[in-house]
Amino acid sequence: MATGENFAQLFKLGDLVAFIAYQYTPDFYHGDDYEDAMGIVIEIEHYGDLTSEPWLYHIFWFDTQRVTAVVAGHIRIISRPST
Secondary structure (H helix, E strand, C coil): CCCCCCCCCCCCCCEEECCEEECCCCCEECCCCCCCCCEEEEEEEEEECCCHHHHHHHHCCCCEEEEEEEEEEEEEEEECCCC
């Protein structure tokens, strides 16, 4: 199996996203003070781990002016730039 074969890249550069909280499978949900913080995808990285989601999305967060790397399960799409 090729790296990332079963995992789709869910977000694209320029997507406006919101942090929804840290989620752990199968049923544990841990909220955070930054829940619903908004940011923009500025970089997408494939780290090649076959046992988990291999895409890291680097997000610039508007409220903190910082960049963090998150997996798809921790963010949701708000809007996508027009093409």
